Amino acid sequence: MKKIFTLFVFLCTISIYSQTLDKEGFEIGRAQQFGAPVEAQLTKKDNVYKISFRDISFKTVDYYVDFEFKDENGNLDTLYAMIEKGFEEMPKDDIPVTFANRTVYLKFTRFVGAKVLVFSCIRSEANSEVVISNFIAKKQVDKLFGKKK
Template sequence: MKKIILLFACLLGFSAFSQIKVLKNETVVEIGKDNSVGLYKKDNKFTINYQDLNTANLNTFRSFSFENLNKDVSGLYEIIINGFIDIPVSNIVLELPNDIIELHFEKNFGQPTVQFIQYINKNRKYVGKSQFLNKKQIDKIFGRQNGKSSLYEKPAPAVVNPANRTANTSTTAESGNKDKKTKK
């Protein structure tokens, strides 16, 4: 009996203090990637990962994320492309929910390029910088070359609320009855 209790106690202790936990496999779709900069999608949230050139350790990767609420991914792409056409005098500042991103445009070897400058957690003390990217690299990152740009332009599936649907049906029926009464 003592052995059974001891065995039960050992098994209970083993499961309670386990360090490894199986997580749900979440699907992340790669929209595009070039060298050390990539754009990824999970549900309606988009993440740009980049290798931080602002640190001494070149193995530092950073990221910033935003949701595609008002076609923000297409909007960001258009801002960058317009910056290549007419290089802005100063950096374009974008405020995201968690970070501040500056788009720094510069001509390198006569070719317009852009660099992401990230103020991590909106703190000007912690800065990350991506490599300079040209138009061809931006097209690749945003999926314009491989056709994956259609992934971020798809609308989110609509959620039907049964309570609203019945309310709308009753008002439609009432208005239909009013039309019938006026026709008589």
Template sequence: MKKIILLFACVLGFSAFSQIKVLKNETVVEVGKDNSVGLYKKDNKFTINYQDLNTANLNTFRSFSFENLNKDVSGLYELISNGFIDIPVSNIVLELPNDIIELHFEKNFGQPTVQFIQYINKNRKYVGKSQILNKKQVDKIFGRLNGKSSLYEKPETAAMGNPANRPVNSGSAANTGSNKDRKTKK
């Protein structure tokens, strides 16, 4: 009897103090990637990963994340695209929940380019810099060339008041004629 209790205690103790824990495999969707810069989506959170060119170790990868609350991904893309058309005089500063990001625009060989400069944890001492990107590379990263931009451009439906996941009738001009037809068919 003592041996059975001892064996039971050992098995129970071994399983309770194990170091390896199986985690749920959550999927991350790649929106777009070019060389060492990529945009990824997980739920409604978007992450930009890049190889940090500001460190001596070229194997250092950094990232910054934000949620797509008010079409922020589309807004960031438009901000960068407008910067290619009319290059800003100084860096555009963006404050994210954990980091500060600067968009540095300049012309390289007559072509407008952008570079992400990240102040990690909002600390100006720790700086990460992405590679310099042209318009075609930005389009590829934001999924404009592979059609994956629909991952962040979709309107959010069925959040509240629309449990069937159907588009909400907006009352546009195309819909007003059908209401008249219903009344006359009585």
């Protein structure tokens, strides 16, 4: 009886996990600092990549904004290469990147001597409020895109 109950619990756990995995998609990577809330997360579901980043304007609520793009012509690698180039060149102006659901601006700056990336975008077309991510270091960007260096 114990073996049947254990088997039943195991099968229920697997089916619940697979249902949540299908809904959310497959996580490729995340940018997170030592137990703090997730700053950014990259997931893939079907043929669509989704990057979600945390809005720093809220102190007590974790509000995430996302942008999506299809997996065509190596779009993910192109975005990663664009970010890598930004870390090398450190452009003074924000780099606009247009996706299907919004335009995201990549800002490269220095914080405590380290090169960091900041995502920013407009919350919605009806609301002109700007959403800004926290600082994301180069090492965190590598983890976000699933690059192990």
